[in-house]
Amino acid sequence: MVLKYIGIFTLAAAAALSGFYFSNSLYKRVTMLSAMLLFAQDVSVQIRYKQADIFWVLKHASAMTFSKDLPFKNKLCEINEELNESSINEVLHKSGVMEDDQKLICEFFCGLGKSDISGQLSHCEMYAKLLSEQIKAAKHEADEKGKLYRTLSLFGSAAVVILLI
Amino acid sequence: MIVKIICFFYYSNILMQLVKFYCPLKPHIILQEKGQVVKQMDKTYMAERFDNAALGVCTRLRKILSLLPQDIKSSASEIRLRANAPLCLSSKSGQLFISNNSTVNYIYKSGLTLVTTQDIEECYNLLCGFSIYTHENEIRQGFVTLCGGHRAGICGTAVVKDERTVFFRDISSINIRIAREIKGASNGLFDVKNGLLIAGPPLSGKTTVLRDLIRSLSVGLLSEPCRVALVDCRGEIAACVGGVPQNDVGPCTDVITGCGKAEGLEMAIRTLAPQYIAFDEIATMEEAQSVAYGMHSGVSVITTVHVGSVEELKKRAAVKAILASGAIKKVAFLPSIGHPFSMCDVENFEDGSFTIKAEKEACRGA
Numbered sequence: 001m002v003l004k005y006i007g008i009f010t011l012a013a014a015a016a017l018s019g020f021y022f023s024n025s026l027y028k029r030v031t032m033l034s035a036m037l038l039f040a041q042d043v044s045v046q047i048r049y050k051q052a053d054i055f056w057v058l059k060h061a062s063a064m065t066f067s068k069d070l071p072f073k074n075k076l077c078e079i080n081e082e083l084n085e086s087s088i089n090e091v092l093h094k095s096g097v098m099e100d101d102q103k104l105i106c107e108f109f110c111g112l113g114k115s116d117i118s119g120q121l122s123h124c125e126m127y128a129k130l131l132s133e134q135i136k137a138a139k140h141e142a143d144e145k146g147k148l149y150r151t152l153s154l155f156g157s158a159a160v161v162i163l164l165i
Numbered sequence: 166m167i168v169k170i171i172c173f174f175y176y177s178n179i180l181m182q183l184v185k186f187y188c189p190l191k192p193h194i195i196l197q198e199k200g201q202v203v204k205q206m207d208k209t210y211m212a213e214r215f216d217n218a219a220l221g222v223c224t225r226l227r228k229i230l231s232l233l234p235q236d237i238k239s240s241a242s243e244i245r246l247r248a249n250a251p252l253c254l255s256s257k258s259g260q261l262f263i264s265n266n267s268t269v270n271y272i273y274k275s276g277l278t279l280v281t282t283q284d285i286e287e288c289y290n291l292l293c294g295f296s297i298y299t300h301e302n303e304i305r306q307g308f309v310t311l312c313g314g315h316r317a318g319i320c321g322t323a324v325v326k327d328e329r330t331v332f333f334r335d336i337s338s339i340n341i342r343i344a345r346e347i348k349g350a351s352n353g354l355f356d357v358k359n360g361l362l363i364a365g366p367p368l369s370g371k372t373t374v375l376r377d378l379i380r381s382l383s384v385g386l387l388s389e390p391c392r393v394a395l396v397d398c399r400g401e402i403a404a405c406v407g408g409v410p411q412n413d414v415g416p417c418t419d420v421i422t423g424c425g426k427a428e429g430l431e432m433a434i435r436t437l438a439p440q441y442i443a444f445d446e447i448a449t450m451e452e453a454q455s456v457a458y459g460m461h462s463g464v465s466v467i468t469t470v471h472v473g474s475v476e477e478l479k480k481r482a483a484v485k486a487i488l489a490s491g492a493i494k495k496v497a498f499l500p501s502i503g504h505p506f507s508m509c510d511v512e513n514f515e516d517g518s519f520t521i522k523a524e525k526e527a528c529r530g531a
Binding site for chain 1: 293294296301331
């Protein structure tokens with residue numbers, strides 16, 4: 001009898017937590033994209049101000065506080081050759097970045113170091129705008145879907161309890 | 166007894182001064198001998214510099230270059246890459262074509278290593294450290310300076326804005342000139358207090374001599390250690406990386422790099438209080454005017470100029486302006502690598518014409 005209750009409680013808790021987990025991952029995505037926006041802005045500032053090579057710029061931006069929410073920052077610093085699509089995609093894939101974001105972030109990194117300063121600044125500015133739009137969409141999704149996931153999980157866990165008791 | 170000892174030292178000192186005065190070349194002959202020893206020992210160093218310069222070449226071609234014999238590596242002065250043309254080296258013995266199995270050919274034939282446009286693009290990215298924007302100003306002038314002081318000349322289609330080259334697209338060829346530091350290269354040059362112009366055709370070793378002269382002045386080989394300001398616009402002389410000179414320019418040398426020559430000269434004179442100011446390749450009237458300004462500030466100027474002969478010197482407007490200002494009173498003409506240079510005095514500057522009197526021929530350390 002006791003074991004039955006323990007099992008029911010575990011199932012209910014798992015159902016409730018999974019909803020909260022998915023909801024939280026949506027908010028995490030927003031945080032990551034916001035950090036990425038700040039990262040792009042810092043890259044732009046450093047290119048304009050220091051004019052140092054791109055690897056130094058990336059290392060500098062990765063060391064900033066806002067980069068703590070970027071799961072790929074450490075692996076990014078390890079790249080010492082050309083920032084090409086395959087190497088960036090590999091880093092992003094290993095870090096568990098969503099596919100939609102992966103494409104945008106990969107394009108941003110691949111364009112770095114490929115043009116003159118004004119070209120680089122325009123590149124950063126353009127991707128900062130695209131990231132801002134992505135953040136808006138991600139926030140909207142997090143607010144709507146997050147609420148839905150939490151509610152569904154709570155109802156699900158309640159249903160599990162009612163059905164099994 | 167004490168008086169005798171004092172007299173002995175006093176007279177021996179006078180004797181030494183007299184020897185120095187009447188035989189000024191003697192110490193340099195000794196240095197020249199030392200220079201030759203250095204030259205013989207440095208074949209490995211020359212090959213190492215080749216390998217260092219080859220780091221700017223894409224992986225495929227670098228592998229072929231790395232397998233070349235040491236003699237070829239040490240004698241090569243340039244690595245030349247042209248799109249859809251064979252990989253080529255410039256050396257004293259002419260143009261050397263490299264084949265796929267790393268053998269050297271003096272004639273153009275089949276089986277040579279062809280450089281593709283993809284290789285050129287890869288090299289271009291490598292030369293710029295994958296950050297083209299950091300070399301914007303250099304690329305505008307048609308070159309990129311590599312880590313180690315090597316200079317890569319770039320050819321392509323110029324992108325022009327407001328009648329000024331902004332960039333190069335479709336890079337068609339790259340010429341990596343290998344920078345080599347040869348200590349003792351300036352042996353024989355000792356009278357630089359009234360300014361010195363090192364003249365010679367391309368690849369005659371002007372920059373190498375200038376670098377060694379700066380080191381000698383800074384270390385104090387010619388007299389006591391002197392404060393030298395070096396305006397190294399192209400980063401070829403000191404080759405600073407992260408603020409540290411990669412080449413030995415001496416302990417008393419301040420290096421300004423990255424800015425224009427005229428601007429750098431003014432900056433150096435105003436802020437660094439140098440005894441000597443050195444820079445490479447005088448070309449424009451603006452630079453000549455800055456040099457004249459330097460002279461009136463009591464600074465000795467040492468620079469280089471591209472000319473084929475002493476007569477051609479008189480035809481260069483910027484050189485004329487400098488010599489007219491009196492900033493430089495000596496010219497060292499370098500005919501080509503390994504040959505002795507001739508020291509000339511600039512005299513009788515009147516109404517834009519002057520005479521250059523050959524003083525003596527001096528030997529180079531390397």
